[in-house]
Amino acid sequence: MSTGEGFRQCVGIDISKEKFTACLYMYDRLSDEGCCTGSVEFANTRQGFNQMVKWSRKEALKGRALTYLMEPTGVYYEPLAYHLDKIGQTLYVVLPNKARKFCEAEGIKTKTDAMDARCLALMGCASRKLRPWSPPKAIYRELRQLTRFRADLCKLRTSVTNRQESLLHMEGASKNVQKGCEELISEIDKLMEKNEKDITAKLAEDKELEARINRIATAKGVGATTITCVVAETQGFHLIENRKQLTSYAGLDVKAKQSGKEDPKHTISKKGNANIRAVLYMPAMSAARCNRQAKAAYDRICQKHPKEKMIGITAVMRRLLLLIYTLWKNGEEYDETRDVTSTPRKKEHTPDHTQEYCIPNTNEPVDWNATGENGQPPF
Numbered sequence: 001m002s003t004g005e006g007f008r009q010c011v012g013i014d015i016s017k018e019k020f021t022a023c024l025y026m027y028d029r030l031s032d033e034g035c036c037t038g039s040v041e042f043a044n045t046r047q048g049f050n051q052m053v054k055w056s057r058k059e060a061l062k063g064r065a066l067t068y069l070m071e072p073t074g075v076y077y078e079p080l081a082y083h084l085d086k087i088g089q090t091l092y093v094v095l096p097n098k099a100r101k102f103c104e105a106e107g108i109k110t111k112t113d114a115m116d117a118r119c120l121a122l123m124g125c126a127s128r129k130l131r132p133w134s135p136p137k138a139i140y141r142e143l144r145q146l147t148r149f150r151a152d153l154c155k156l157r158t159s160v161t162n163r164q165e166s167l168l169h170m171e172g173a174s175k176n177v178q179k180g181c182e183e184l185i186s187e188i189d190k191l192m193e194k195n196e197k198d199i200t201a202k203l204a205e206d207k208e209l210e211a212r213i214n215r216i217a218t219a220k221g222v223g224a225t226t227i228t229c230v231v232a233e234t235q236g237f238h239l240i241e242n243r244k245q246l247t248s249y250a251g252l253d254v255k256a257k258q259s260g261k262e263d264p265k266h267t268i269s270k271k272g273n274a275n276i277r278a279v280l281y282m283p284a285m286s287a288a289r290c291n292r293q294a295k296a297a298y299d300r301i302c303q304k305h306p307k308e309k310m311i312g313i314t315a316v317m318r319r320l321l322l323l324i325y326t327l328w329k330n331g332e333e334y335d336e337t338r339d340v341t342s343t344p345r346k347k348e349h350t351p352d353h354t355q356e357y358c359i360p361n362t363n364e365p366v367d368w369n370a371t372g373e374n375g376q377p378p379f
Helices: 046-059 078-086 096-105 113-126 138-168 175-204 207-216 224-233 243-249 274-290 292-304 309-330
Strands: 007-015 019-028 033-036 040-043 067-070 090-093 254-257 265-268
Touching (some): 007 046, 007 113, 019 046, 078 090, 138 175, 138 224, 175 207, 175 224, 207 224, 224 274, 224 309, 274 309
Parallel strands (some): 007 067, 067 090
Antiparallel strands (some): 019 033, 019 040, 254 265
């Protein structure tokens, strides 16, 4: 195996709550040859982190760059990730589905901790489009925890309220349970009120962030809470480079399913951040009534699909997300006379004899808000 220009070495880490498994892989891209060490287990503690770093430096080829790659397993990967970043190591964090697809492409069927670490190490050497991981800003990390806690409180309050409602219509309902539900709802309301104050106080610590959120909140249909959640989940759009990437990150990108003469079915992928989709649902319902541009898009889509109005709500959710992103990037207030989320699209020419069965040859996802030359949606 050559150690020239195409040489790479990476430590793959399969992590869990109490321990993690590491494997070092050395690979030469030019000759397509490689070798790896045996998999070694370490405790998921600070001592284990130091032992793993010491072991990897001992096994790695001196004088060549050494990288690390792992999956974001819940929150258990964060202590090790922050430790590696603190000591200046290059770390890649890849989604589990991408790692699994890579293993399948390599023909690997075995699923064990040792094999997963080996596959991750090979992926770190062979993949060319990996982006180094960097920790989010402290204020975004705390805002994300606060907004997610608020969402959990809302779900809990809804559950207890439904329970209380059922007790009112139940024969022989226990008064103690009814009283407990009332006290629990009262306590949840206090926690929600405190949570809102905490979010406001945290935003006040960063005047620039607070001003940007207030500017975006001038748009009809979205409030400061929704914007704060979106900004926190995307780390202030730090890693977002374009609109398609953002919609994909939120799981609002449209995918088509078609085979043979079967008409293509379009649905959103839902492979993204579910918290963003959840927080945009109610604002989309409101914007479909009070926001002129969103209402026009909603009415047009509902006219096209009168029995599936959820398509219109989903389109408005996507429109609001892109609106927040555009206003954030431009640093502007909302101007109702401008359509800041529209993207001009060229209509694909399709021969008449195949028009019924062909899908436009494009790698871009279908834009539910786009219109063709005749003013109608492209599907």
